[in-house]
Amino acid sequence: MSESQIVIPSLSELQTHRSEKWRGFPHDVLPLPVAEMDFPVAEPIREVLIEMVKTSDLGYLGSIPELGTSFAGFAKRRWNWTLEPAFVRAATDVGVAVVELLRVFTKPGDRVLFSSPIYQNFYTWMRETNVEMVDVPYLIDPASTDGTGWSHDWSGIEAAYKSGVVVHLLCNPHNPLGKVYTHEDLLRIAELAKKHGVIVISDEIHAPLTFEEQPFVPFLSLGENAPEVGITVTAASKGWNIAGLKCAIIVSQSQKMHEKLNELAPAMHYRASLLGAFATVAAFEKGEPWLDQALVILDQNRHLVANLISSRVPSIKYSIPHCSYLAWLDLSNLNLGEDPGAVLIDRAKVAFNSGHIYGELGKSYVRLNFATSPAIITEAIERIARVL
Ligand SMILES: Cc1ncc(COP(=O)(O)O)c(C=O)c1O
Known part of the structure; x- marks a missing residue:
């Protein structure tokens, strides 16, 4: 895979995936929990897997x-x-x-x-x-x-x-x-x-x-x-x-x-x-060329989350993470009760991980997975902004 080939699938393509992230919620809920990326797999990995399947090397x-x-x-x-x-x-x-x-x-x-x-x-x-x-x-x-x-x-x-x-x-x-x-x-x-x-x-x-x-x-x-x-x-x-x-x-x-x-x-x-x-x-x-390209996208996405929050839902507190693709959002100013994640699924039809699963201190937080397309991230924040 050359350096410009991470093309993130559309929402309808992603909805055909069989993983927990895409099967865990009803169709009308936009899923951004579970730490997996919506990126196509790196070419060297695809090649070895195809080769092993083709040659029935599956022992x-x-x-x-x-x-x-x-x-x-x-x-x-x-x-x-x-x-x-x-x-x-x-x-x-x-x-x-x-x-x-x-x-x-x-x-x-x-x-x-x-x-x-x-x-x-x-x-x-x-x-x-x-x-x-x-x-x-x-x-x-x-x-x-x-x-x-x-x-x-x-x-x-x-x-x-x-x-x-x-x-x-x-x-x-x-x-x-x-x-x-x-x-x-x-x-x-x-x-x-x-x-x-x-x-x-x-x-x-x-x-x-x-x-x-x-x-x-x-x-x-x-x-x-x-x-x-x-x-x-x-x-x-x-x-x-x-x-x-x-x-x-x-x-x-x-x-x-x-x-x-x-x-x-x-x-x-x-x-x-x-x-x-x-x-x-x-x-x-x-896999390093792919990894470097994924990091460029994730870097843009972590800043996109910051920009969307400050323009659309400024009462959410978010510190840009130094690694990975998980935004830890403090929703305490929104007064959404004991489990803000559950409220957002219900009212905004957007799924994050509820902060309480990470421990008592996480109760007013949700974890948003931004390893997806800018369009999906934008839609998720828009959905929240619309119901608040
Ligand atoms: C810190 C950490 N450790 C382990 C895992 C899971 O690893 P595995 O699927 O290999 O058990 C995750 C998955 O999100 C994780 O964030």
């Missing part, structure tokens, strides 16, 4: 050294992160990877730290493994300079570490806040984790979609303490929009951690999909 996933080498190449070019390809493992998806990692490092009742508001499946994963959830919420900080208006509660994090937290689940870059951790933030977490014997599982699935102004820093690239305490879980599924293909990766950075991860259920590898794994290799090896 189980076996050895795939290409996963490690392709990700190592991408990570080096993109973030100057040098990693050992042999330390990259396949997993079914990020969710399965985190659950299996929690099974390795915790037993039921152990304390696991996270900071809300947070991607809702963090709660699912912790519930599934019966750990005790320790929430140290982000602080709403109007003076924050990172664009999101939210900051870390460092004293809360340190107090939780001291209280016997076993694992810290990190979301970097952050869904739904659109926040990208700084080098200093991550060094501080690694240092504290080392001091208190905490394992850091860093979910970096949104990393390929980071915008330029706040560069993404891979946790394991920090040197010093991070390789000793950290594990990264990531995938090509968000960056290249192939979540339905089911493949993620788990990365470690020290021999000791790599050996510890031999305790992971071996079936996790075979439960990833062959199509997903080779699509992932194609994404990391040949």
